[in-house]
Amino acid sequence: MEISPAPQGRYAAADGVQYHYIDLGAGSPAIFLHGGGPGCTAWSDFGPVAPLFAGDRRCFLVDILQYGRSEKCVITGPMWDFHARKTVALMDALDVGRADFVCNSWGGTIALNLAAKYPGRVRSLVITGSMPVFYGPLAPLPEGARRGRNARDAYYGGSGPSWEKMRELMARLEWYDSDAIPDETVTMRYEQSLDLDETALAAASDDPRGEWQDLTDELGRITAPVLFAWGMHDAFLTPDYPLMLARMVPRGHLYVMDHASHHLQEERPHDFHAIVTGFLDQRHD
Template structure:
């Protein structure tokens, strides 16, 4: 049986990258979070087919995650991930894209927008890292994950507000995903303790964030125990053209716990008439 998590392979900044590319229309690049065993498909599987009705959805596995190659001696840092994301756009001949980032992917989306503003049209940040905050016990547990079925079950309970989502089957699937060859080795290498430094390393400068000229949608689950709601409040205050939507009765899995509302909200935001867009940011 084919694995839906494996899609096409492109060479992005020298890294053989697993990329989902579906639908047609204005491109939207979707960047996943940093949970153990995560893939782009696992993160965006409910949103991708809905958004693909109106857009070209591009969702890569970032290096260190999923089915993208893990080169020996690979550095895992924001410079690497931003270069890889730009490499994906270049490989697929995408000049400018809408950009959706989840958690870790939000920090990456922020950094990419700051460094390459002309490559981004609109920005969506969901449960995003990228501004200063004290690491939560939830995030420390996620990044400190050591493989076991019991630990995975505990993490899923942290991620989700609705415990009915956390079935034994899901825990088994995510546990098995986390122990695929190479997955845990790269994951453990990325976020060794003390882990506050990795939160700090993903932070963009306040002055740079305040200069973001793009229309931005900031999303967060009110009961998020992994990334505090305060990060999205900060982002919505700092980004001049930001709007904020907070989902009640929702943890860190906005795109799963409120899948239909998430897809509708993002789809509406990205398809709004562009008369209010800033003049093309590359001059």
């Protein structure tokens, strides 16, 4: 599915940092947080599906700090605590008291920690391809749970970023059907990956991203219902992993989508919307 050009975004100051976000639709608020791959933004990850959700919701598509047009700040201390605190500050700046969260990968781990630490701000969560804990139920996680970081380092290393390397990364790790990857999405991700501040962060690998946190203890404290929506062929974490997560949170659910990998919201946006909106429309209070 082709992705249309990004709508005009906005900026908001939140607890000393600046966020970029896109505001679509009207109704109950939903916050979309994207993944952590090179060049990822809210629009690159959710552009194909956002207009569907905006039909009856107010959708805030947020560029996570250190990505897109949001501030490329250096993070010190526990990383997921930092992101959760700043995201709550962004909600305050946007006058959003409580919201649903629809998140991919990196963004989902932020939202899970936020739900544990600030339970009053979260109505429900939809989490795709996230890794909040560093172990699996059946076997060690691929590449010692560093597959994403290794891929980022390989993309920026060697001869540096290129359009071809971006497409290869997406085909190998993010999409089930590599022939379906839109050239426009590859170009969007590649061009964003050339941002000088983003490149500098990537060159430093993990150092500016804060201290890694395992969220095992936090998952058991999440009171909001959580739908783990997973691709059957996720290249990072096979479906036994989200099944484990769904049993670790008190109100966990799991849906596994066939013919999809790490970015099912891009590969199958209409199917993703149907499953997720059905979950969000339930009475969760």
